[in-house]
Amino acid sequence: MIDQRASSAEQTPQTVAYRIEIDHAACTGCGLCVAFCPVDVFEQAPGALNADQHPCCAAERPGIPLVAAPELCWGCETCAGQCPAQAIRVINEGGCDPFAARSVALPLPAQKVELYREWSATLRRVLGLRWSPVAISLIPAGDPLPAVPVPSERLRYCQSLMAARRGRCIMLPANRHACPDGTSILGLTEMPAKLASGELYLLFHKLDSIEAAQRMVHERPHLEPRSIDATVVTPLEQAATEPQVIAVIAQPEQIMWLCMSASYYTGHRFDFHASGYNAQCVETTLIPYLSGELNISFGCYGCRASSDVGDELMFMGIPTDLMPTIIKGLRELDKKAIPQSRNKIYLPPLA
Template identity: 35%
Template structure:
């Protein structure tokens, strides 16, 4: 999978600054890329020096401006690593036992029905996940994540419909919100997705009680930023 620039050039510094200014973001939009092999990691990028969850990695880029990559061994959460294509699903996750023991479902069967529908890349497809604040990204992003307030999510939702209209079909299940809902699903479908967050991401990654998560394909950056500038100033906007 080539890391060549997109054929329609995007100024990541300008688009990041526009998103931060228009939405008043606390932190940066986060650029993410899946590297299928070690050779796909840009020269000079450093491997993360600790083992944490994908959602916590997103927070490092969002809140601390960190640029890094994380192979499978640096991913603490098995569910996140599986959904991102870094490793096989664990037996307890596959059967539903894991989330059932956490008290999230009335039965292991209910949990399994949910797990079976969690979006995920093929196991072993990903060697490492790459992270950066959008304005500092040394790689061509595939997914952009934004963590912000419901009001801002409304404006982002309106911006995704600005050109063609229609309806937004978002999917989430209250688990694996940052890894599966807004990273893996967005990458696999090529469509924006919104998530309420999950207990793990809210506990470990700095998502506040008054914030949500959105992922959208990096190819949509110019369209979303251009629409946002109009939508937020429209006569009908709050």
């Protein structure tokens, strides 16, 4: 049974508090934290910084960064990561769970649970996957919530995906998402101005010009702000709610067999949308979610910098509706094509 749910307006990033500590003795006044914070938590005080401690270059320092709006902080750690002096600590002070008072949705029917277990076992056995495929559910605003734990810490969406492949079940409302970019793309919040304008991508040196950054932002899909209440990721064999997309984190050879499984009965070739920007939120999740088509991703700066994903791995997002065809095709390929290829039957003998 479902209880009255908290309004989505309560699920704001601000419902988890962060304390920002700046070591003023170490700070050089470079201003990078001010520039990179996506939600303008800092202001830079006028005047030279620490002239007594840095007399040689005090004139070049614009001033000490002040934590002007701590209530806006997402805990994304961008400021700490960019600080060349390692002068910033971002400390989670805790906060309310916006779903704490709500009861949960009915569990999945046993047949569904069994089906997802069977899919997971087939994918892992035939492909030789090291990790579980991940069931992804974007919970529309107002829909029932599954019985999946909300972690106390904030995680980036891509971090939650990588943790799910290792066996964790994670539900993230807006106030547990650490990446303003992915969170707004996935429809949990508004998009912060510095991301919507493309400004931050220039600062990260990820694109050449503001025009290129704006084009990248314009061409990527996003969901309506606050149309989604939470993202839910679990190992596929532990799915607690119907996934819309299943993510496979695998080597290129394994992804190749998934492509071939999907086209086994039709011969269809694919037009993938991969860019290296916003890999897990856009390329692995949102494109399959919106288009109903497979998509691949090579990962992005964010997911590779913030997770343990190996350099040799890539990603595929599979709309759940395509899974029966893919599993059937994979079983057919497993009869001959996969073992023969892996046995390198065309490899000429060495002279």
